[in-house]
Amino acid sequence: MSFLRLTHIGICVSDWERSLRFYRDLLGFEYRSELQIAGEPSTTLLQLPDVELRALYLERDGTRIELLHYPSPGHRGDGSPRPMNQLGLTHLSLRVDNLAETLVQLKGAGVRILEPTHIDIPAFAAAAIFITDPDGTLIELVQSPGDPAAPPGAPA
Numbered sequence: 001m002s003f004l005r006l007t008h009i010g011i012c013v014s015d016w017e018r019s020l021r022f023y024r025d026l027l028g029f030e031y032r033s034e035l036q037i038a039g040e041p042s043t044t045l046l047q048l049p050d051v052e053l054r055a056l057y058l059e060r061d062g063t064r065i066e067l068l069h070y071p072s073p074g075h076r077g078d079g080s081p082r083p084m085n086q087l088g089l090t091h092l093s094l095r096v097d098n099l100a101e102t103l104v105q106l107k108g109a110g111v112r113i114l115e116p117t118h119i120d121i122p123a124f125a126a127a128a129i130f131i132t133d134p135d136g137t138l139i140e141l142v143q144s145p146g147d148p149a150a151p152p153g154a155p156a
Contacts, residue, residue, distance in 0.1 A: 093146040
């Protein structure tokens, strides 16, 4: 078995233009490409009848996301944030240099901030909070000293 690389993480969105502005203009993802597909063989692969799909590929820090918008058969869900213990992908996480300043900017842009999730850890000069994208996908913002490329819990 030989896996070559992780190619992308897919996020279903209700309004591709609004989500593009959110991820590109607010979170700093760069637009890479897009494609539009309909019918077979995608109907078989995605198991969605009469599928029409617009997929936009964005990238940040070597991670590529795919924004998936389905004109047909449409999307499911009501935009409520998923509970963290629901099976499957739970959230994206971004490191920020100044959480307070970042939140002021995001609030000014109308981003939903989940205030009850805000934590401060003074002993580590760290803080974190969740926001959501326009469709309720959870995004964790973390302020923490040290190498921003190091995974959480890695030795300093």
